[in-house]
Amino acid sequence: MAVVTYRDALTQALREELQRDDRVFLIGEEVAQYNGAYKVSKGLLDEFGPMRIVDTPITELGFAGVGVGAAMVGLRPIVEFMTWNFALLAIDEVVNAAAKMRYMSGGQFTMPMVFRGPNGAALQLGAQHSQAWESWFAHIPGLKVCTPATPADAKGLLKSAIRDDNPVVFLEGEMLYNTKGEVPDGEHLVPFGVADLKREGDHCSVITHGKMALVAMKVADDLAKEGINIDVVDLRTVRPIDVEAISRSVQKTNRAVVLEEGWEICGMGSQVVDFIQRECFDDLDAPVLRVHQEDVPMPYAKNLERAAKPDAGKAIAAIKKVMYLD
Amino acid sequence: MSTEAKRPPVPSPSPSPAAAQKRKEKGTPGDNGADAARATELAPTTPGVRRELLHSMLLQRRFEERCAEAYALGKIGGFCHLYIGQEAISTGVMSMIRPDDYVITAYRDHGQALARGVNPRSVMAELFGRQDGCSGGKGGSMHIFDAKTNFLGGHGIVGGHVPIAAGVGFAIKYRRGNQVCVCFFGEAAVNIGAFHEALNLASLWDLPVIFIIENNRYGMGTAISRSTANEDVLVRAKGYRMDGESVDGQDVFAVRECMARAVERARKGKRPTLIEMRTYRFMGHSMSDAVSGTYRTKDELEENMKRDPILLLHNRIFEAGELTEGEMHKLDDEAKAIAQDAWDFADASPEPPLEKLYADVYADTSS
CATH class of the missing domain: 3.40.50.920 (Rossmann fold)
Structure with missing residues (x-):
């Protein structure tokens, strides 16, 4: 088993799933040219091009909605929020649209998508940038909520999230990106609902x-x-x-x-x-x-x-x- | 009870030729030959097509008259927003797009669903909260969805679905398809952030989306003059470097003509369009408010009802001698029969079984 950072484990998960399924794309602020605000998407633009690694304006509600629409018609978006604090601007799309679309359409439309980004307090970022949102999203039927702690779980859960046919809220620890741990070689998936x-x-x-x-x-x-x-x-x-x-x-x-x-x-x-x-x-x-x-x-x-x-x-x-x- | 009394004051779809002639002489706006000639070039119609347009509009009208009746009887619950008065828009727009295109709309969605070709039985059963409704009774009036006709809902948060339309446009571009996505919303939605974010993205990324503002001049009970700093909502298009057009939404031919340009722009030019369709709703905001008296006057309502879109189309067809009065009545009777059939079907459909309560919260993960 290789020892990798939590960040690199996430990047591996993204790369492998982007390679595996061409319906998967990553969209968010600074994910492409800038290589990601936290460098989770480093190198992905070069490998997959601008149609699949999509830079957006600062428009959380807009690009979260783009993800919802794309998922409704069969793509598998990964929507990156630069931090979950900013995702509050997009919560209508997460809660009112993504979480409920399947139910209120009587099962006609599935929402295979992931909303991901850093969650929780880092160091001295102040009141608006230091919040943990899991209980907000865990409250909502229709969503799944992941909170990986280690590089192995980060990779395995993210790959499962991308393959899941439901909207998944994926909360990465902002302070965890540089932490290291062993990650199993080869295909590594972690199931949901298993502590x-x-x-x-x-x-x-x-x-x-x-x-x-x-x-x-x-x-x-x-x-x-x-x-x-x-x-x-x-x-x-x-x-x-x-x-x-x-x-x-x-x-x-x-x-x-x-x-x-x-x-x-x-x-x-x-x-x-x-x-x-x-x-x-x-x-x-x-x-x-x-x-x-x-x-x-x-x-x-x-x-x-x-x-x-x-x-x-x-x-x-x-x-x-x-x-x-x- | 007298159901007739509950019906909205709709002008007869079969007025006398003399009355039609009188209206013509008065020069009712949007009802002139020049419009018709121009529309013919871009969106030509045949007598058969004109008959279909009239049928589509009559069906929506007669269907929703029955909705009002069902609501009064308690067969339909919750919020129920009727589309009566705006049918030229749904019919005109749907007549210009393909089956593989996409449609998404707000909560005043029955008209669009019917015009798109969603089965009237499944729409009425959904309104009745029954098992055979298009969403199995889980959606209701505001959430009509139909995957078969690419009808993507039925959304209840003002403006919330506008970015979703941009996402559908993004998916079309992603797949290098040549479909378009049509997105309907009211004029009140132009003041919400979601609208602006969606328009910016659609223009920035060249997405094949047609954004249609159905400007019926009131967001619930708030007149546009009380809500919108610049009542010329089309300037919002300029702000996002987008083509925009304003059209008489009571004139189905004008709607079609305008759509012809927008569809071409989306399919060939891969560019979005913002269209203002000027219209008026003849009913209250929902079933729970008065048609007039609080935020708009009876006079204003009556004045606007003179431009009933069904009447305008009827007059054209009638004056062209394409249908006799008898044939016109037959068309209306057909629409009524379809609405009655939808009612009977919905009434006979069972309530959703309780074991469905937990169904479809999550999809089984299979990928």
Whole structure:
């Protein structure tokens, strides 16, 4: 297995699927000549030409709608948002058009398309550029939502997303592009709705997804030195969501912490806790705790930003609390 | 109950020759020989075609009169926006495009669907929320879809479907096809961002899309003068280096002529066009508001109803001596019979089975 960056793993996925199916095209701001704002589409214009790697004006609603229209008549668009924060300008096309077209046409029109781009806070980008949107899109029937944490999952999930006949919201971690990991050689597909147990332990379950899965893995490694062994359940996709994997882990450890990048109210964690109380009511030895961003817009100042974000320290405190070790 | 009383005040499609003659002498705009002659060059019609145009318009009218009746009876629910008064546009446009072209429209969509050739039975069954509706009862009045006729809906968010039309145009170009995509929306949509983004992309990328503004002068209850800084909506075309044209939307021949140019521009020149079709809706915005009295006067309505598009076409045909009064009545009776058949079919169609509730949220992934 080769060690590659998360960015390169995504590029591999795009290249392989563009080669595999000529109905697939990539459209978005700066994806072609500029090689992508985050260089995920580097080299693709040279290889596939301007009809398949399409630069757009700054017109999120417009080009998201172009993707929807092209998908309706049989193409397989990949719509890149420079960041998901900008995608709010296009949410009508994602939610009102792409997600509902199949249902409201009685199954006559399918929407084989991917909306992708970086999600979540980076470093000191301020309130409008530091947001995690998964709970917004996971709320919508008709969409699928991927949140890969590792290069292998990024590649495998993106290839699955491009081959999926449904609209897929693909949330890449903005802070993950330079992270490295092993990616299986050859054809590598990761199915949707199958969580990955990234660490194994009996003492507590940490259920997480996206960038926070990396935090959870680090926490697991640190706590192992103290003799505390945790399960890290990386959901990988939050719609569909692997309820069985959540239950299996909590029924084993009897304790759970739900870790996510977004805000508390109506966050992904709210939904996970609901599954846990329904499926594992008699298994719990402690209330389930959640770790998430503080309930404020992201501040700019370095110290305030650090205080606002969920992190390893907050996760460890929550784990110790559910284990009655604090 | 008296269904007749619920019917909109539609002028008889079979007026006396004397009345037609009187209107002619008064010089009703859009109803003159010069227009007809010009239209003949670009979009020639034969007596047979003219008869088909009249039939198409009558069908929409009679069908929607039954929709109003069904709505009053509670057979149709939710929002229901009637197209009555604007039929020359749907009929004229559809008569100028091919079966492999694409059509996409907003929520006032029954007329376009029927003119496009969507089965009236499946449209009425959809309005009734029944299993045999074109969307299996899941779409309703605002979401008529029909893959067989490349009828891409039926969209309920003002302006939201205009970029989708650009996407269809993009796909045509991507495949090096020579189809066109026709996109209908009301004049109120020209103030929403989606319209501007779509026009910019269509012109920038040379997409074969024909954007049709059906200017009926009111966005729900707001007159264009209260919503649009420059009421000349065609200037929006110039802003995007796009060809634009304004046409009398009550005159089916003028609509066809204008479409002939736009279709040629899209197929051969691969360029989009923005067309303003000036029209008037004879009903309220939806079934839930008064036809007149709040935001427009009864006088204004009556004045505009004198230019009923069906009446204008009828007069032409009648004056040309192409149809006798008896034949005209027969054509109208046919339209009524089709509407009745659609009603009967919809009424007999079962409600969608409950197990369909979760069907078609997702497609099975197969690629």
